[in-house]
Amino acid sequence: MQYVIKGGSPLVGDVVIGGAKNAALGILAAAIMSDEDVVIENLPDVRDINVLLEAIEGIGAAVCRLDPHTVRINGSAINTIRVNDDYIKRIRASYYLLGALLGKYRRAEVSLPGGCNIGSRPIDQHLKGFRGLGARAEVDHGMVVASADHLSGGHIYLDVVSVGATINIMLAAALADGNTILENAAKEPHIVDVANMLNSMGANIKGAGTDIIRIRGVQRLHGTVYSIIPDQIEAGTFMFAAAVTRGDVTVKNVIPKHLEAISAKLIEMGCEVVEFDDAVRVVCKSRLRHTHVKTLPYPGFPTDMQPQISVALSVAEGTSMVTESIFENRFKYVDELARMGADIKVEGNVAVINGVSRLTGADVSAPDLRAGAALVLAGLGAEGYTVVDETKYILRGYERFDEKLRSLGADIEQAEDEKDVRRLKLEAV
Ligand code: EPZ
Numbered sequence: 355m356q357y358v359i360k361g362g363s364p365l366v367g368d369v370v371i372g373g374a375k376n377a378a379l380g381i382l383a384a385a386i387m388s389d390e391d392v393v394i395e396n397l398p399d400v401r402d403i404n405v406l407l408e409a410i411e412g413i414g415a416a417v418c419r420l421d422p423h424t425v426r427i428n429g430s431a432i433n434t435i436r437v438n439d440d441y442i443k444r445i446r447a448s449y450y451l452l453g454a455l456l457g458k459y460r461r462a463e464v465s466l467p468g469g470c471n472i473g474s475r476p477i478d479q480h481l482k483g484f485r486g487l488g489a490r491a492e493v494d495h496g497m498v499v500a501s502a503d504h505l506s507g508g509h510i511y512l513d514v515v516s517v518g519a520t521i522n523i524m525l526a527a528a529l530a531d532g533n534t535i536l537e538n539a540a541k542e543p544h545i546v547d548v549a550n551m552l553n554s555m556g557a558n559i560k561g562a563g564t565d566i567i568r569i570r571g572v573q574r575l576h577g578t579v580y581s582i583i584p585d586q587i588e589a590g591t592f593m594f595a596a597a598v599t600r601g602d603v604t605v606k607n608v609i610p611k612h613l614e615a616i617s618a619k620l621i622e623m624g625c626e627v628v629e630f631d632d633a634v635r636v637v638c639k640s641r642l643r644h645t646h647v648k649t650l651p652y653p654g655f656p657t658d659m660q661p662q663i664s665v666a667l668s669v670a671e672g673t674s675m676v677t678e679s680i681f682e683n684r685f686k687y688v689d690e691l692a693r694m695g696a697d698i699k700v701e702g703n704v705a706v707i708n709g710v711s712r713l714t715g716a717d718v719s720a721p722d723l724r725a726g727a728a729l730v731l732a733g734l735g736a737e738g739y740t741v742v743d744e745t746k747y748i749l750r751g752y753e754r755f756d757e758k759l760r761s762l763g764a765d766i767e768q769a770e771d772e773k774d775v776r777r778l779k780l781e782a783v
Pocket of ligand 1: 376
């Protein structure tokens with residue numbers, strides 16, 4: 355599927371943000387750790403979530419979708435601790451089932467996640483954490499096998515700040531015997547959300563959101579009803595859509611505190627940002643100004659917003675430097691953006707962006723989820739037509755992306771094939 359975008363209209367209006375995908379992935383894994391019913395609300399209806407739910411069903415847990423944004427999970431009937439290869443190929447975050455199954459059943463077998471298109475993504479810190487809890491954790495014939503005769507609390511120091519390792523270790527340690535101290539932990543809002551959810555199931559986790567997390571293992575986890583926090587990155591993407599199109603957009607159902615790094619950059623770039631209790635309004639009336647940005651773990655500027663800010667800087671006045679310090683291969687969209695007239699040079703992990711006065715529509719292809727969304731923003735701000743191919747990546751993490759953009763006045767349609775693309779372009783003439 356492709357998006358056909360006619361650029362040039364400022365986006366104006368309100369948009370409601372859904373639940374956080376990356377929190378939901380950890381929370382769904384946590385849900386299987388109880389033998390009682392767990393109801394998750396504010397679940398985003400996106401592909402990565404739906405694949406993880408299939409994986410959870412695949413190991414025997416009961417999964418009942420009460421509505422598109424609510425699911426009831428019961429892990430009492432789980433009949434295998436081996437997670438099918440197919441799921442891990444489709445989404446990396448199936449590896450959260452390692453921590454969840456290891457904690458609950460003291461054994462888990464999940465295929466080793468392969469390389470992803472944003473750079474090499476090792477899992478050594480996950481394994482280090484499991485070993486710190488007294489488990490054996492090896493890679494055997496392409497499978498990660500973690501097992502423990504006695505899963506016990508431990509003192510674990512992460513060498514790299516890792517969102518995935520922090521969540522995986524919290525999951526396993528929640529049901530280990532004794533106390534775990536996890537140092538140099540990731541502090542992202544979704545870490546806090548997974549910890550809160552586990553606590554609502556009877557876990558005893560303190561300090562999530564700081565770099566030291568203390569977990570007192572409990573015997574069992576009970577059922578709960580839990581609502582996921584809003585998605586910081588979906589919100590940030592719409593905030594930058596306002597900036598790129600010189601629009602006026604209010605993102606609703608957000609936690610403004612989680613958006614501070616994003617808001618600060620928009621203000622530096624000349625936008626007006628107004629915070630409300632659970633909404634943020636971004637108004638941009640004139641040409642954006644250049645700035646420099648470096649991606650960092652939370653509370654720094656998120657790597658998942660790097661392509662979106664780079665698109666905005668590609669039309670800002672002056673020269674900007676964007677440093678990617680989390681994933682080495684996250685500039686793959688730059689060649690696509692160059693086709694639209696952007697002037698960007700990448701040297702190692704730094705992109706030097708000379709702002710041009712305007713982008714022009716072109717045929718481009720989404721290399722990954724966030725870069726795909728960023729290319730859509732580029733198309734919305736560009737002159738003429740942009741066709742974004744490989745939209746399947748975007749659907750992994752954005753629910754009804756085109757529909758939400760249309761509600762703000764964007765001219766964006768889905769096309770199934772080339773004939774459809776030509777028809778849409780002609781219709782709009
Ligand atoms: C999570 O990935 C997110 N995914 C990513 O979002 C996000 O980009 C990333 O965190 C950073 O915020 C999910 O939550 C499912 P990391 P994760 O472990 O957990 C190195 C999106 O677009 N590292 O925090 O895989 C690693 O190479 C996605 O929604 C090790 O060296 O990221 C990287 O440089 C894409 N060893 C850094 O740590 C390890 O064992 C941070 O990675 C683990 C990680």
